[in-house]
Amino acid sequence: MDVSVVIINYNVQYFIEQCILSVHSASGNLSVEIIVVDNNSDDDSCKIIKDKYPEVILIENKENIGFSKANNQGVKVATGEYILILNPDTVIAEDTLDKIYSFAKAKPNLGILGVKLIDGSGDFAPESKRGIPTPMVSFNKLFGISSKRTGKYYATHLDENESGIMDVASGAFMFVNRVIFNEVGGFNEAYFMYGEDIDLSMNLLNKGYQNYYYANTQIIHFKGESTQKDIKYLSYFHNAMEIFYKKHFKLNLIYDFIMRIGIEFWYLLKFFKFKKVKTNTNPIFNLLYLGDNKLIVDYLNKKYLLIKEPIIDDYSKIKQIIKSNKIDTIVFDNLTISNKKIIEHFQELKNENVSFKIHPRTTNFLIGSTCPNVRGQVEIIE
Numbered sequence: 001m002d003v004s005v006v007i008i009n010y011n012v013q014y015f016i017e018q019c020i021l022s023v024h025s026a027s028g029n030l031s032v033e034i035i036v037v038d039n040n041s042d043d044d045s046c047k048i049i050k051d052k053y054p055e056v057i058l059i060e061n062k063e064n065i066g067f068s069k070a071n072n073q074g075v076k077v078a079t080g081e082y083i084l085i086l087n088p089d090t091v092i093a094e095d096t097l098d099k100i101y102s103f104a105k106a107k108p109n110l111g112i113l114g115v116k117l118i119d120g121s122g123d124f125a126p127e128s129k130r131g132i133p134t135p136m137v138s139f140n141k142l143f144g145i146s147s148k149r150t151g152k153y154y155a156t157h158l159d160e161n162e163s164g165i166m167d168v169a170s171g172a173f174m175f176v177n178r179v180i181f182n183e184v185g186g187f188n189e190a191y192f193m194y195g196e197d198i199d200l201s202m203n204l205l206n207k208g209y210q211n212y213y214y215a216n217t218q219i220i221h222f223k224g225e226s227t228q229k230d231i232k233y234l235s236y237f238h239n240a241m242e243i244f245y246k247k248h249f250k251l252n253l254i255y256d257f258i259m260r261i262g263i264e265f266w267y268l269l270k271f272f273k274f275k276k277v278k279t280n281t282n283p284i285f286n287l288l289y290l291g292d293n294k295l296i297v298d299y300l301n302k303k304y305l306l307i308k309e310p311i312i313d314d315y316s317k318i319k320q321i322i323k324s325n326k327i328d329t330i331v332f333d334n335l336t337i338s339n340k341k342i343i344e345h346f347q348e349l350k351n352e353n354v355s356f357k358i359h360p361r362t363t364n365f366l367i368g369s370t371c372p373n374v375r376g377q378v379e380i381i382e
Contacts, residue, residue, distance in 0.1 A: 002030040003097060004080030004178070008070045009038045009088050009262060013045040014367050014378045015222065016088040018360040020053055022339050023086070026097045033057060035074040040066040044094035052362075067171070068187035068196045072302050075178065075186055083181055084175040088370070089222040089376070091358070096217045103214055111209030112176045112201055116160060117221040118343065120369035120376065122350030125221060129155040129213040130168035130201060158213055166213040167205060171197030171222045180209065180262035218343050224370040224375055283331045285353075290345075291333025296359055298332070299381050315348045322352050328356050334361045 005023050016036065023295045035057040049058050059073060074081055082104060086092075089289050096115070104110050117125035132150035174197065184203040185326045187196045199295055201211055287304040289297060290312065300306045307325050312318050321327065330349070332342045344355055357368035357379070369376025 001033055001078075001080040002101060003032045003082050003084055004075070004078030005032060005034045005084045006071055006074035006078065006087055007034065007036050007086050007088050008067055008074070009036050009041060009341040010064060011041045011043045011045065012088045013041070013043045013048055014363075014365055015376070016045060016053070017048060017363060018358065018367055019086065019088050019090055019092075020049070020056060021334070021360050021362065022091045023097075025094050026092050026341060028094075029098050030101060031080075032097065033078070033080060035059070035078060037070040037074045039066070039070055053122075066189075066191070067194075068189045068191045071196075072186040072189065075181060075286075078178060080178060082301045083174075083176050083178045084169065085176075087172040090172060091220040091339055091343065093217055093219065093343055094338055095335060095340060096219060099217045100214060103216075103222060104175060104177070107210070107212065109208070109210050110177065111180065111204035111207075111211045112169040112174050113212050113214055114175070114287075115164070115173055115213075116215045117172060118218055118221045118346055120220065120346075120356065122346035122348075122356065124160045125170075125223070126154040126160075127170050127172075128160070129158055129166040130170070130198075131155050132167045132205075155213065159215075163215045164213060165210050165269065168201040168212060169211055169213075170199050172223075173219060174200070176204075180204070183207065217348070220343055220346065250263060286325055286327050286329075288318075288325070288327045288330045288354075289333070290330065291336045291357070291359065293333050295337050296331075296333060296381065304329075304356075315345075318345075318349065319352060321350055322349075326371050329357060331357045331359060331366060333359045335359065 007019060016265065020034060020036075023032065026032075034053075034055070036049055037059045039061050040063050046058060046060055057077060059077070061070065061073075071085055082101065084097075084100075089277050100113055100115065107113075115269060117128040119125055131154070152256055155168075158164045158166065184200070184207060186200075188199045188203075189316075191199065204211060284304055286307070287300060288307045288309065289300055290309055292310060297306070299307055307320075307321065307327065309321065322330075330345075332345060334342065337345075342358060349356075355368060355370050357366045357377070359366050359381075364381045366379040366381065367376060
């Protein structure tokens with residue numbers, strides 16, 4: 001087995017189905033197994049996986065054991081040469097696995113390989129490449145101090161389209177040799193959620209391995225689906241940062257005091273930010289459908305002022321259609337448009353003030369997310 005893809009699921013039945021489908025589409029040239037560890041979801045995730053994707057190895061936990069333990073649980077049953085830790089709210093391109101596998105094979109000292117992440121609006125996710133969050137780096141990040149010299153939190157020595165060595169990979173996408181993952185003991189299970197990706201990255205650096213950012217493939221990470229961004233989330237993150245700094249930095253009393261104040265200050269900022277966040281409920285009026293599915297067209301025609309176009313590679317033409325028809329939403333049909341092309345469209349059209357939705361092939365829903373702090377939007381096709 002070449003690659004084992006480990007996905008942790010918790011109440012995201014629509015997003016994980018889209019994720020599984022994208023992994024299937026990317027598995028043509030490699031032997032790939034998908035392992036889903038479900039953390040006691042109360043939606044229909046497990047039923048859908050069993051009914052529609054029986055080839056997926058499904059582990060059903062009776063309680064939510066957290067991200068670290070669940071991933072270690074999945075890796076224990078994996079047989080692949082490489083492990084891909086993948087969030088359920090992601091869409092990978094058809095050539096993503098081929099590219100990262102080839103890149104990894106050419107790097108004998110590889111620790112973790114991360115890729116370019118974009119969010120549901122097409123914007124680059126800076127957490128795709130990060131530096132070690134030392135006390136000073138974290139201080140600069142917290143207070144918005146950033147330059148080529150001080151902006152180490154997001155590894156600004158690399159451009160978003162430039163591959164190279166970085167320190168810390170994102171837990172949304174971590175490609176690592178299974179033997180090396182086990183050599184450092186996998187994820188530290190003291191972390192319930194958040195911080196474990198930084199910890200693993202540093203453990204590999206301390207063993208002499210190099211972590212890489214690979215910009216030659218891009219994936220969508222919707223971000224708002226892996227966990228609800230609420231006070232419980234803040235508590236998880238707060239606890240993770242305390243564990244991290246106690247483990248990796250021998251701080252004197254002054255530094256320790258400053259870091260504790262910084263963590264508490266961050267907590268309060270996020271607390272008030274999340275209190276203000278409201279779900280995006282902007283109505284859809286004018287919709288552009290890119291695809292060729294009569295059932296989808298008939299459904300959308302009943303609800304919206306629909307503009308239908310075939311696959312368009314001329315982005316200037318698409319932008320003109322958006323402007324002249326006052327388009328506010330674009331639906332991409334994965335039945336006729338590849339995930340790679342959809343990801344490309346997201347990036348090219350990100351400044352056009354439109355929302356993006358995807359119809360994953362073989363499904364009866366449209367899905368999308370425009371805000372990292374709230375759940376995405378799912379529309380059932382009836």
